[in-house]
Amino acid sequence: MKLQLTLIACCAVLIGCSGGNPREVTATAYNSVKAQTTIDGDPTLTAWGDTLKPGMKAIAVSRDLIDDGLTHGTEVTIEGLPGTYIVRDKMNKRWDNKIDIYMGNDVKAAREWGKRTVTISWVEKD
Known part of the structure; x- marks a missing residue:
């Protein structure tokens, strides 16, 4: 019985580490350039x-x-991309079910990414 409880606890930890709440979203990319920010804003x-x-x-x-x-x-994993991403920004109210992936100053990489449908996962904070 003790071994079964230990295995159940280990499985719960592993599932939690891999992320919960899988959700399919539209993913685009953005950069730190003036053209992609509000007027007179800091990109x-x-x-x-x-x-x-x-x-x-x-x-x-x-x-x-x-x-x-x-x-x-919140830490987020994005299907097809290595590592963990952190929620650092929020989008305009006009968008729904969408993420924007930060790509620094690399406008070419952001354009190559384009618009995709991906699955994201995260573990909600307490």
């Missing part, structure tokens, strides 16, 4: 006040995803 400053730097694994999320638990600082 490195996010809506939550974080400063973006090239090389950061950051995403912006649509506001409906925030309501579903993808809040500021």
